[in-house]
Amino acid sequence: MDNMNVAEPEVEKEKLNFIEEIIEDSIAKGVKQIQTRFPPEPNGYLHIGHAKSICLNFGMAKKYGGKCNLRFDDTNPVKEDTEYVDSIKQDINWLGFMWSEEHYASDYFDQLYLWAEKLIEKGLAYVDDQTQEEIRVGRGTITTPGTNSPYRNRSVEENLKLFREMRDGKFADGEKVLRAKIDMAHPNMLFRDPLMYRIIHTDHHRTGNKWCIYPMYDYAHGQSDSIEHITHSICTLEFDVHRPLYDWFIDKLEIFPSHQYEFARLNINYTVMSKRKLLQLVKQGYVTGWDDPRMPTICGLRRRGYTPESIKMFAEKVGVAKRDNIIDLGLLEWCLREDLNKKAERRMAVLNPVKVIITNYPEGKTELFNAVNNPEDESAGVRQVSFTREIFIESDDFMENPPKKYFRLQPGGEVRLRYSYLIKCDEVIKNEDGSIKELHCSYDPESGSGSSSDGRKVKGVIHWVSATECKQAKVRLFDRLFAVEAPDEAPEGGTFLDNLNPNSLTEKIAYIEPSLYSMPVGTHVQFERVGYFYNEGLDENGAPVYNRTATLKDSWAKKNQ
Numbered sequence: 001m002d003n004m005n006v007a008e009p010e011v012e013k014e015k016l017n018f019i020e021e022i023i024e025d026s027i028a029k030g031v032k033q034i035q036t037r038f039p040p041e042p043n044g045y046l047h048i049g050h051a052k053s054i055c056l057n058f059g060m061a062k063k064y065g066g067k068c069n070l071r072f073d074d075t076n077p078v079k080e081d082t083e084y085v086d087s088i089k090q091d092i093n094w095l096g097f098m099w100s101e102e103h104y105a106s107d108y109f110d111q112l113y114l115w116a117e118k119l120i121e122k123g124l125a126y127v128d129d130q131t132q133e134e135i136r137v138g139r140g141t142i143t144t145p146g147t148n149s150p151y152r153n154r155s156v157e158e159n160l161k162l163f164r165e166m167r168d169g170k171f172a173d174g175e176k177v178l179r180a181k182i183d184m185a186h187p188n189m190l191f192r193d194p195l196m197y198r199i200i201h202t203d204h205h206r207t208g209n210k211w212c213i214y215p216m217y218d219y220a221h222g223q224s225d226s227i228e229h230i231t232h233s234i235c236t237l238e239f240d241v242h243r244p245l246y247d248w249f250i251d252k253l254e255i256f257p258s259h260q261y262e263f264a265r266l267n268i269n270y271t272v273m274s275k276r277k278l279l280q281l282v283k284q285g286y287v288t289g290w291d292d293p294r295m296p297t298i299c300g301l302r303r304r305g306y307t308p309e310s311i312k313m314f315a316e317k318v319g320v321a322k323r324d325n326i327i328d329l330g331l332l333e334w335c336l337r338e339d340l341n342k343k344a345e346r347r348m349a350v351l352n353p354v355k356v357i358i359t360n361y362p363e364g365k366t367e368l369f370n371a372v373n374n375p376e377d378e379s380a381g382v383r384q385v386s387f388t389r390e391i392f393i394e395s396d397d398f399m400e401n402p403p404k405k406y407f408r409l410q411p412g413g414e415v416r417l418r419y420s421y422l423i424k425c426d427e428v429i430k431n432e433d434g435s436i437k438e439l440h441c442s443y444d445p446e447s448g449s450g451s452s453s454d455g456r457k458v459k460g461v462i463h464w465v466s467a468t469e470c471k472q473a474k475v476r477l478f479d480r481l482f483a484v485e486a487p488d489e490a491p492e493g494g495t496f497l498d499n500l501n502p503n504s505l506t507e508k509i510a511y512i513e514p515s516l517y518s519m520p521v522g523t524h525v526q527f528e529r530v531g532y533f534y535n536e537g538l539d540e541n542g543a544p545v546y547n548r549t550a551t552l553k554d555s556w557a558k559k560n561q
């Protein structure tokens with residue numbers, strides 16, 4: 001028996017990303033229940049970068065039988081609003097995720113306050129009267145140590161009294177802060193007595209005027225995680241320098257040991273992704289709102305026609321990296337095509353019409369041709385399209401003086417009308433200014449079922465609609481919102497706004513198959529040869545509006561072959 005050379009069957013091992021490795025390691029070390037959280041600050045709408053974080057946090061919890069909370073990180077009353085809270089919940093649900101528990105960092109203000117007093121009592125926090133500027137200067141630089149605040153050695157009693165007075169509203173904004181007492185010469189600048197609380201006399205969207213002191217991110221985040229027994233606090237790379245401080249507070253307070261892990265934030269070319277900049281685009285009217293279909297926000301992508309599945313596929317393909325990188329916008333479009341190719345029914349619509357008159361076709365006659373709704377999905381069935389003597393074709397499907405290898409319509413040339421006859425162009429009728437008025441063509445009556453009268457082959461197939469039976473729709477065609485690959489890099493003396501693409505939106509009237517007129521709002525459909533479109537409802541004149549989600553041209557796959 002010689003089976004030495006028999007190869008082992010190849011078992012395809014699932015490749016884990018580094019977060020999965022960390023989680024599996026913790027499970028091996030005895031962590032029973034994986035608990036993650038998605039912690040948005042309700043100061044803007046979610047964007048595709050957040051979608052990446054959502055897919056990761058909810059995805060990990062799901063994969064390992066754990067739970068994911070939604071926690072609003074609402075510690076800054078100045079910028080936050082319930083409008084944002086509602087939109088964030090809607091967007092997460094739309095992506096297909098549901099949180100186990102909904103929390104607000106502001107629900108922990110009482111607990112955080114008590115913990116601050118505990119740190120004061122341990123001699124680990126003090127009230128500082130220095131101005132913001134004095135604190136900044138006192139912190140030193142990366143190469144020089146900081147200097148101690150003259151208030152650093154206040155007694156526990158005095159600190160407690162002052163901190164309570166801060167809470168009770170005795171002081172104006174900026175008059176005092178509470179700082180952790182760590183080390184003004186620490187190599188990590190964040191350890192040089194970081195701020196824990198500042199005074200802000202502003203109503204909070206949830207706690208109203210109950211508080212006039214608000215905790216800083218570093219003081220609130222880890223403790224909020226700890227309260228919820230978060231086992232894996234996953235955040236973006238820029239927080240790695242905060243991790244030691246995250247651990248420090250948890251350690252000194254002797255509370256549940258949550259741990260933070262960082263992954264690279266998602267960046268996409270031709271896109272800005274900071275909420276501050278997106279807000280600026282909205283406020284200054286460069287876009288029509290947070291849900292403008294050119295925005296990288298989740299609500300913008302939804303209105304554009306992106307599907308939750310395509311966004312999740314994108315997050316999956318991007319993967320979880322440890323180092324920052326920039327992802328090609330084409331990958332997002334590729335994911336959309338992958339998804340919609342299977343789901344979207346095909347229809348015909350003409351965006352830049354030229355009228356064609358089939359001179360040998362009887363006036364007033366209408367024939368119905370079967371058209372397959374989706375070649376990728378037999379269950380989508382067939383519909384019928386009406387053929388008449390006058391039709392519209394796309395103006396760039398005709399060339400009077402075409403180059404070689406142009407297989408569409410040309411004088412004396414023949415082309416197949418999708419689902420219908422072969423037509424030949426006999427005459428080009430012009431307007432006085434020389435532009436094309438209409439084309440006179442003749443059809444081959446034997447060619448209706450995909451053949452031709454004498455077996456001749458015709459290469460070009462073009463789409464069309466009946467000029468007498470078609471309806472009209474408004475279509476919105478989008479180009480990238482920014483004209484340059486790295487729009488965050490402002491040109492000299494300018495701002496990122498100078499990188500906007502002035503031609504990112506074109507609106508026009510299209511001639512559409514009648515079946516497109518009455519499609520339910522929210523339908524994704526492919527206009528054959530033109531792109532994927534999303535029906536977003538009716539315009540002010542009662543005509544349907546179709547947003548082009550993406551063209552059919554694949555720029556990404558070609559580049560990445």
Ligand code: ATP
Pocket residue numbers: 038039040041042048049050052053073234235236264265266267273274275276
């Ligand atoms: P922005 O910088 O756009 O304002 P943010 O980080 O301030 O974003 P938060 O509401 O604090 O926004 O983010 C919630 C969560 O989403 C955080 O855990 C954050 O790390 C994550 N997140 C934000 N932007 C991205 C991104 N581009 N890629 C991946 N995760 C992100």
Ligand code: MG
Pocket residue numbers: 041
């Ligand atoms: Mg933030």
